[in-house]
Amino acid sequence: MEHLVIIGNGITGITTARHVRKISDKRITIISAESDHFYSRPALMYIFMGHMRYPDTKPYEDWFWEKNKIELLRGLVTEIDSDNKTLSLADGSKIMYDQLVIATGSKSNKFGWPGQDLPGVQGLYSLQDLELLEKNSVGAKRAVIVGGGLIGIELVEMLLSRKIPVTMLVREKSYWDNILPQRESKLITRHILEHGIDLRCETNLKEIIADPDGRVCAVKTENGEEISCEIVGLTPGVAPNIEVVKNSQIAAGRGILVNDFFETNIPDVYAAGDCAEIVTPEGERNKIEQLWYTGRMHGKALAKTICGERTIYERGIWFNSAKFLDIEYQTYGFVSNVPRKGESSFYWEHAEGRMCLHLVYNAQNHALVGVNIFGIRMRHTVFEKWLTEKRTLEYVLEHLCEANFDPEFFAEFESEFVAQYNTQFPGQKLRLQGKRGLFNKIFA
Amino acid sequence: MTPIQITKSTPGNHENNRFGAVKSGGLILFLIGMVIFLSTLFRGDFKITQQSLQQSGNKVSTARLQNLQPLVGKFYTSKKRALAEIRNTLREAEPQIDAYNLGVAQFWVLKNAAAGVFKDQTVLYFFLSIILAIVGGLLYIIPQFYEGLPGIKHNNIWFSSAMARGAIGITIGTLFIAFYILLYWFPQYIVNMVLLVDPVSYFIRNMPADQWFLYGFLYTLTIIVMGLRMLAKYRHSRYHIIRTFSIIFFQLIFAFLLPSLLERLSMPSMDLKNAWPLNYYFFTDWNINSLWGGGSFGQFLFIWGIILSFAGVPLLTYFYGKRWYCSWVCGCGGLAETLGDPFRHLSDKSLRAWKVERITIYSVLVFALVMTFMQVVNYTSNGDIFGNYTWRVNQAYSFFIGAAFAGVVGTGFYPFMGNRVWCRFGCPLAAILGIVQRFKSRFRITTNGGQCISCGNCSTYCEMGIDVRAYAQRGENIVRASCVGCGVCAAVCPRGVLRLENGPAGNRFNLIKSDAIN
Ligand SMILES: Cc1cc2nc3c(=O)[nH]c(=O)nc-3n(C[C@H](O)[C@H](O)[C@H](O)COP(=O)(O)OP(=O)(O)OC[C@H]3O[C@@H](n4cnc5c(N)ncnc54)[C@H](O)[C@@H]3O)c2cc1C
Ligand code: SF4
Ligand code: SF4
Numbered sequence: 001m002e003h004l005v006i007i008g009n010g011i012t013g014i015t016t017a018r019h020v021r022k023i024s025d026k027r028i029t030i031i032s033a034e035s036d037h038f039y040s041r042p043a044l045m046y047i048f049m050g051h052m053r054y055p056d057t058k059p060y061e062d063w064f065w066e067k068n069k070i071e072l073l074r075g076l077v078t079e080i081d082s083d084n085k086t087l088s089l090a091d092g093s094k095i096m097y098d099q100l101v102i103a104t105g106s107k108s109n110k111f112g113w114p115g116q117d118l119p120g121v122q123g124l125y126s127l128q129d130l131e132l133l134e135k136n137s138v139g140a141k142r143a144v145i146v147g148g149g150l151i152g153i154e155l156v157e158m159l160l161s162r163k164i165p166v167t168m169l170v171r172e173k174s175y176w177d178n179i180l181p182q183r184e185s186k187l188i189t190r191h192i193l194e195h196g197i198d199l200r201c202e203t204n205l206k207e208i209i210a211d212p213d214g215r216v217c218a219v220k221t222e223n224g225e226e227i228s229c230e231i232v233g234l235t236p237g238v239a240p241n242i243e244v245v246k247n248s249q250i251a252a253g254r255g256i257l258v259n260d261f262f263e264t265n266i267p268d269v270y271a272a273g274d275c276a277e278i279v280t281p282e283g284e285r286n287k288i289e290q291l292w293y294t295g296r297m298h299g300k301a302l303a304k305t306i307c308g309e310r311t312i313y314e315r316g317i318w319f320n321s322a323k324f325l326d327i328e329y330q331t332y333g334f335v336s337n338v339p340r341k342g343e344s345s346f347y348w349e350h351a352e353g354r355m356c357l358h359l360v361y362n363a364q365n366h367a368l369v370g371v372n373i374f375g376i377r378m379r380h381t382v383f384e385k386w387l388t389e390k391r392t393l394e395y396v397l398e399h400l401c402e403a404n405f406d407p408e409f410f411a412e413f414e415s416e417f418v419a420q421y422n423t424q425f426p427g428q429k430l431r432l433q434g435k436r437g438l439f440n441k442i443f444a
Numbered sequence: 445m446t447p448i449q450i451t452k453s454t455p456g457n458h459e460n461n462r463f464g465a466v467k468s469g470g471l472i473l474f475l476i477g478m479v480i481f482l483s484t485l486f487r488g489d490f491k492i493t494q495q496s497l498q499q500s501g502n503k504v505s506t507a508r509l510q511n512l513q514p515l516v517g518k519f520y521t522s523k524k525r526a527l528a529e530i531r532n533t534l535r536e537a538e539p540q541i542d543a544y545n546l547g548v549a550q551f552w553v554l555k556n557a558a559a560g561v562f563k564d565q566t567v568l569y570f571f572l573s574i575i576l577a578i579v580g581g582l583l584y585i586i587p588q589f590y591e592g593l594p595g596i597k598h599n600n601i602w603f604s605s606a607m608a609r610g611a612i613g614i615t616i617g618t619l620f621i622a623f624y625i626l627l628y629w630f631p632q633y634i635v636n637m638v639l640l641v642d643p644v645s646y647f648i649r650n651m652p653a654d655q656w657f658l659y660g661f662l663y664t665l666t667i668i669v670m671g672l673r674m675l676a677k678y679r680h681s682r683y684h685i686i687r688t689f690s691i692i693f694f695q696l697i698f699a700f701l702l703p704s705l706l707e708r709l710s711m712p713s714m715d716l717k718n719a720w721p722l723n724y725y726f727f728t729d730w731n732i733n734s735l736w737g738g739g740s741f742g743q744f745l746f747i748w749g750i751i752l753s754f755a756g757v758p759l760l761t762y763f764y765g766k767r768w769y770c771s772w773v774c775g776c777g778g779l780a781e782t783l784g785d786p787f788r789h790l791s792d793k794s795l796r797a798w799k800v801e802r803i804t805i806y807s808v809l810v811f812a813l814v815m816t817f818m819q820v821v822n823y824t825s826n827g828d829i830f831g832n833y834t835w836r837v838n839q840a841y842s843f844f845i846g847a848a849f850a851g852v853v854g855t856g857f858y859p860f861m862g863n864r865v866w867c868r869f870g871c872p873l874a875a876i877l878g879i880v881q882r883f884k885s886r887f888r889i890t891t892n893g894g895q896c897i898s899c900g901n902c903s904t905y906c907e908m909g910i911d912v913r914a915y916a917q918r919g920e921n922i923v924r925a926s927c928v929g930c931g932v933c934a935a936v937c938p939r940g941v942l943r944l945e946n947g948p949a950g951n952r953f954n955l956i957k958s959d960a961i962n
Contacts, residue, residue, distance in 0.1 A: 011898070040897060040898040040899045040900060042897040042898075042899055043897070043898070043899035043900055043901075046899060046900075046901065049598075049599050049600070050598070050599055050600035050601050050602045050603045050604075051598040051599070051601060051602070051901060051904070051936075052602065052899075052900055052901065052904050053602050056793075056900045056903070056904045057899065057900050058900075059898040059900070059913060059914075059917060061794060061795060161599040161600065162600075194593065195592070195593065292897045292898070293894050293895075293897075296894075319893075319894070319895070321895050321939045321940065322939075323938040323939070325593075325595070326592075326593050326594065326595030326596075326680075328938070328939070328940050330895070330939075330940060377892070377940035377943070378940075379892060379893070380892045380893025380894060380895055381892075381893050384893065405890075405892055405940060405943050406943075407681065407682070407683040407931060407934055407935070407943060407944065408683055408943075408944065408945070409682040409683050409686055410681075410682055410683070411682070
């Protein structure tokens with residue numbers, strides 16, 4: 001029986017294993033250093049905040065693996081000998097494979113700041129980081145989080161749940177404006193401030209200072225300010241974790257280099273998920289996709305390839321979602337932070353400033369390019385369809401009721417969107433289709 | 445290697461604990477009220493007089509009261525002694541008196557003999573106990589939700605002693621259980637508690653309170669108080685606001701005030717929303733006789749009960765799922781959604797629990813169906829066919845299912861097994877609604893494409909122990925018999941993945957085929 005070995009029990013490795021199991025009876029072993037079982041990394045914050053316990057974040061019960069004949073091994077792979085198809089583990093044991101999947105995920109970035117390795121300074125990626133944060137937050141009177149982004153804001157929320165005041169140092173002009181267009185970035189920035197978070201924009205970390213015991217006691221910013229604190233969270237993004245291929249023949253750039261089939265330069269060795277760098281032709285920037293759902297899609301496509309049905313990875317319409325403190329965010333298609341040439345925007349914001357809708361469309365034919373939504377839930381399938389069908393801004397606005405995914409009885413704003421459009425484009429008279437109303441709500 | 449164990453270790457820095465003082469003040473008031481309320485169990489004087497015996501006239505037979513004549517003029521400072529002497533006196537005169545009738549006699553004779561502070565200062569003690577506990581409780585539980593902005597308020601739940609099966613949770617559960625045991629089987633021990641609500645009972649029904657009035661009163665108050673908590677906790681979600689108002693309305697008006705008013709008017713009385721077979725005595729001969737014999741209004745109630753149970757319930761469930769009943773109208777559900785909310789995450793999500801659930805709930809359903817069949821046969825045949833057995837089956841059902849399961853376990857186990865133990869493992873009405881919901885209904889929880897991050901919030905906070913995530917992460921819709929449509933899974937999902945909705949009944953299970961999921 002062929003032996004498939006997967007390094008990493010994150011969403012990528014697990015999805016690969018599950019789908020291989022669906023179509024083949026290969027022997028499957030998953031080796032991972034972090035935990036015995038697969039858990040949801042995006043749920044890390046909720047463990048610390050007391051919303052869930054660690055076992056609640058495991059998507060499958062522990063009996064699942066044995067039942068599906070997926071062998072789990074806790075251990076750190078230190079070396080890949082692809083000539084002999086052998087892995088070496090930190091405890092000295094060796095494992096042979098016929099096929100190998102590397103799904104080692106990411107690791108937190110560190111930019112060589114002085115003091116970045118002091119006790120009390122940490123990132124947030126793994127369960128071990130969570131345990132460390134638990135220790136670090138004992139008696140902490142202030143935390144400084146360096147770097148905005150999604151993990152940064154989660155770390156802030158976690159610390160606030162323990163009533164530890166937080167200062168957030170962000171390089172950008174407003175929160176996450178390297179990704180979000182200005183108005184959305186402002187909206188979230190306001191929300192961060194409204195939570196009593198000490199957000200410092202355009203502020204760079206210079207160094208981290210230790211107290212006489214060698215623990216962190218303050219940070220110094222580039223404009224010379226010193227902020228005393230007991231915790232420093234470094235969250236300036238993540239990078240592919242390629243440690244394991246460093247001394248092997250497997251080619252790596254920023255990530256492990258793979259083609260659209262997740263094949264590396266070595267036969268029978270694949271890489272997928274956060275750690276993979278998908279090589280794209282024609283001088284485009286190679287793709288590193290560091291998301292939960294992309295890991296899942298990688299795994300699903302890769303499983304077929306591994307089982308002999310060589311399957312190209314189809315990315316589909318881009319989407320993502322996140323939650324900034326109390327504001328939910330969804331995005332479909334592509335919305336650039338600075339308007340791109342040939343694109344126009346329709347932007348609506350609620351009077352209270354915690355909801356907005358941003359539709360980006362082709363200025364010429366008005367075909368929808370992407371959408372950002374804050375504080376309102378939308379249907380994935382509907383936007384996927386509209387984007388694929390290249391529906392116009394006008395069509396989308398008139399049919400937005402179809403896409404609304406907010407819970408029943410929630411306030412609806414579609415008519416406001418349309419009214420705003422009609423004022424902005426005086427020649428136009430859009431009419432909202434399929435208004436829901438009370439009758440429809442009860443009998444829909 | 446060591447298993448991952450994250451337990452909260454920070455004492456926390458309570459700088460921005462805005463309502464700290466209000467909260468502690470409220471807790472103190474609540475505890476004082478509770479202590480005074482509980483102290484009625486252990487304090488109180490009783491004086492049996494000719495007059496006090498007469499007051500029990502419409503509850504205890506005259507002959508039996510006659511037997512108690514030797515006790516007239518006695519004064520007790522110990523409830524235990526008083527109860528023992530009443531028992532001994534009655535046993536002597538009537539050696540074959542059964543436990544039930546003995547209890548009734550003890551209850552009323554003792555209650556009417558109450559003297560001392562609780563008798564003289566009933567209203568004062570009513571305020572010092574129940575009202576004080578309510579005011580304190582509200583101060584304790586409401587302001588905390590205003591410490592932050594509107595949003596999900598689940599911080600630190602698993603570190604809380606009360607909410608995560610710690611010492612406080614165990615204490616709360618034990619108190620609940622003890623209260624239910626006293627209420628169902630030893631009401632004579634809680635006469636002073638019942639006494640405290642006498643003024644309310646006279647005000648509403650113009651008759652003295654019995655233990656069931658006390659229970660209904662506390663139940664309704666609890667739903668209101670904890671309902672206000674829900675309104676504060678979910679002030680960002682109209683679904684929960686409207687739903688909570690509905691629960692409060694049906695409990696206060698339909699379950700409490702309306703039946704009380706009917707009693708005041710000496711009319712046949714019924715909780716108009718209590719559908720068979722949750723209402724397991726609906727088809728007993730005594731209930732049918734009392735309704736059918738109760739004039740046109742009684743007959744209306746009887747017909748209403750039939751229409752509700754056999755047409756209204758299934759039809760509405762076809763349109764909206766069982767949620768319209770279980771988490772909008774029902775009294776048991778109402779308590780679960782209000783008092784039980786802090787414990788919802790304690791439900792077991794394992795596959796094993798689901799298996800157990802299916803066995804127990806359908807067993808109870810079968811039990812209820814058999815009993816009802818016997819009741820109906822018994823009624824139509826004037827007791828010829830099953831005779832005494834119907835009564836015995838009724839007794840068994842009301843003891844094991846009605847009292848022990850629905851009451852003691854159903855509510856008493858909130859702090860141990862979550863807030864829907866009865867609804868999930870026992871309720872025969874939920875079983876029927878569930879079958880309708882699973883096989884013929886327009887209700888489903890839609891999963892939003894590939895947005896699920898498998899975090900587990902939905903499953904954790906599903907009070908019915910449904911592993912919502914198992915469906916959501918596959919992009920499948922959730923169509924489960926047990927889902928009561930509380931909407932909390934959708935509320936806590938940080939990625940907007942879930943939506944409760946009604947739609948065409950066909951193809952409810954998965955509406956999409958996308959590569960982004962699975
Ligand atoms: C705090 C946080 C929140 C996030 N929130 C979201 C979100 O909301 N939405 C979203 O789309 N994405 C989110 N992400 C990103 C998402 O979690 C990742 O994209 C995803 O987990 C990547 O999955 P993976 O399987 O590729 O790798 P990982 O999940 O990183 O799994 C890799 C595993 O391999 C193990 N490993 C690595 N090297 C070795 C070795 N040599 N030997 C043995 N084992 C090894 C690692 O210990 C790790 O357990 C979040 C990430 C973090 C850190
Ligand atoms: S599945 Fe959702 S709506 Fe249904 S009972 Fe569970 S939490 Fe409530
Ligand atoms: S449906 Fe929502 S709450 Fe449930 S696991 Fe998925 S993302 Fe988490």
